[in-house]
Amino acid sequence: xxxxxxxxxxxxxxxxxxxxxxxxxxxxxxxxxxxxxxxxxxxxxxxxxxxxxxxxxxxxxxxxxxxxxxxxxxxxxxxxxxxxxxxxxxxxxxxxxxxxxxxxxxxxxxxxxxxxxxxxxxxxxxxxxxxxxxxxxxxxxxxxxxxxxxxxxxxxxxxxxxxxxxxxxxxxxxxxxxxxxxxxxxxxxxxxxxxxxxxxxxxxxxxxxxxxxxxxxxxxxxxxxxxxxxxxxxxxxxxxxxxxxxxxxxxxxxxxxxxxxxxxxxxxxxxxxxxxxxxxxxxxxxxxxxxxxxxxxxxxxxxxxx
Numbered sequence: 001x002x003x004x005x006x007x008x009x010x011x012x013x014x015x016x017x018x019x020x021x022x023x024x025x026x027x028x029x030x031x032x033x034x035x036x037x038x039x040x041x042x043x044x045x046x047x048x049x050x051x052x053x054x055x056x057x058x059x060x061x062x063x064x065x066x067x068x069x070x071x072x073x074x075x076x077x078x079x080x081x082x083x084x085x086x087x088x089x090x091x092x093x094x095x096x097x098x099x100x101x102x103x104x105x106x107x108x109x110x111x112x113x114x115x116x117x118x119x120x121x122x123x124x125x126x127x128x129x130x131x132x133x134x135x136x137x138x139x140x141x142x143x144x145x146x147x148x149x150x151x152x153x154x155x156x157x158x159x160x161x162x163x164x165x166x167x168x169x170x171x172x173x174x175x176x177x178x179x180x181x182x183x184x185x186x187x188x189x190x191x192x193x194x195x196x197x198x199x200x201x202x203x204x205x206x207x208x209x210x211x212x213x214x215x216x217x218x219x220x221x222x223x224x225x226x227x228x229x230x231x232x233x234x235x236x237x238x239x240x241x242x243x244x245x246x247x248x249x250x251x252x253x254x255x256x257x258x259x260x261x262x263x264x265x266x267x268x269x270x271x272x273x274x275x276x277x278x279x280x281x282x283x284x285x286x287x288x289x290x291x292x293x294x295x296x297x298x299x300x301x302x303x304x305x306x
Contacts, residue, residue: 006063006097006098006099007032007060007061007062007063007097007098007099008060008061008063008065008067008070008095008096008097009058009059009060009095009096009097009098010026010058010059010060010061010070010071010074010093010094010095011056011057011058011093011094012026012056012057012058012059012074012078012091012093012094013054013055013056013091014054014055014056014057014078014081014082014088015053015054015082015085015088016053016054016055017084017085018081018082018084018085019036019055019057021081022057022077022078022081023036023057025077025081026057026059026074026077027059029059029061029070029073029074029077030059030060030061030070032059032060032061032062034057034058034059035057035058035059036055036056036057036058054088059074063097067095071093071095074093075090075093078090113127114155115135116155116158116159116162117158117159117161117162117163118134118162119134119135119136119162119190120135120136120138120158120162120186120189120190121135121136121137121138122137122138122140122182123137123138123139123140124139124140125139125140125214136186136189136190137189138182138185138186138189138215139211139214139215140180140182140185140211152294152295152296152297153241153267153268153269153297153299154182154183154241154267155294156267156292156293156294156297156298156299157183157239157241157265157267157299158182158183158186159292159299160265160267160290160292160299160301161183161186161187161190161237161239161265162186162190164237164263164265164301165187165190165191165192165237167191168190168191168192168193169191169192169193169236169237170236171194171234171235171236171237171259171262172192172194172195172196172234172235172236173187173192173194173195173196173235173236173237173238173239174195174196174198174231174235174237174238174239174257175187175195175196175197175198175239176198176228176238176239176240176242176250176254177198177199177200177240177241177242177268178197178198178199178204178205178208178223179199179204179207179208179241180204180207180208180211181197181207181208181209181211181212181221181223182211183197183239183241184197184208184212184217184221184223185211185212185215185217185221187237187239188212188215188217188220188221189215189217192220193220194220195220195221195222196221196222196224196226196231196235197212197221197222197223197224198223198224198225198226198227198228198231199223199225200225200227201225202225205223205224205225208221208223209223228250228253228254228257229253231257232257233256233257233258234257234259235257235258235259235262236258236259236262236263237262237263237264237265238254238257238258238262238263238264238265239265239267240254240264240265240266240267240268241266241267241268242268243268244268244269244270244273244276244277247266247268247269247277247280247281248276248277248280248281251280251281251284252284255281255284255285255286255304258304259304260304260305260306261303261304261306262303262304263289263301263302263303263304264286264301264302264303264304265299265300265301265302266281266299266300266301266302267297267298267299267300268297269297269298269299269300270296270297270298271293271296271297271298272296274291274298274300277300278300281300281302285304285305286302286303286304286305287302287303287305288300288301288302289301289302289303
């Protein structure tokens with residue numbers, strides 16, 4: 001039997017207290033799994049995540065099918081599950097028809113060429129941009145890895161890196177949590193000759209390595225899953241665009257691998273977690289040089305003291 005070429009996507013807003021029950025029933029109806037809407041959080045601890053009163057569950061049904069019958073079944077599930085929540089006003093599920101092409105390609109419409117800082121531009125691999133002698137182009141296909149340059153956290157790191165590399169550095173650079181490899185590639189394009197790009201996700205490392213190859217910097221960038229504690233150190237710049245809690249947890253290991261007067265660039269920090277990160281790094285031999293801001297996100301540039 002061939003795979004379906006299109007799907008009905010059905011999204012249902014429900015009380016959070018009913019989410020588990022409704023998700024189980026929707027999964028039984030669809031046979032294709034259920035997704036809960038994503039949340040923007042900056043922690044690995046569930047205790048730090050505030051509870052939601054309402055969530056949205058999304059299920060998929062292979063087309064063609066009797067979607068009206070499924071919607072009637074879903075309406076019954078919602079009525080039964082929310083009976084104990086009298087304050088909840090049921091809403092009709094949102095239904096859309098999507099094709100396989102949409103799954104793989106629709107996100108590309110939101111990834112456009114982008115100028116960053118004074119000397120960098122990011123170009124999707126499926127588009128062409130005229131050469132600009134004032135800017136180094138980073139050709140990127142993020143695949144399943146994080147990092148297109150469009151997100152504030154990545155953009156802040158790129159801007160900071162641009163300001164730190166007026167001259168090609170003579171010491172190695174570490175890109176911790178490399179994702180798509182964008183920061184490592186940018187460093188190479190700005191003249192760095194030795195960059196370690198590491199990530200705990202093997203898929204991200206594969207994506208980063210391919211992007212390095214596309215950009216002609218594979219010789220300068222070593223992509224791997226080597227843990228931070230196994231890296232030798234001696235870095236002149238360390239870039240870490242990850243969650244605030246992880247930054248603080250790894251603070252001693254990060255600083256110990258930085259040479260005196262080296263730069264530590266920390267990003268992925270929500271404004272409300274900035275002080276948490278600053279407090280976590282306060283006992284270490286660092287001087288805070290700059291705080292870069294973009295919306296609700298922060299990037300901290302430290303310099304290691306002699």
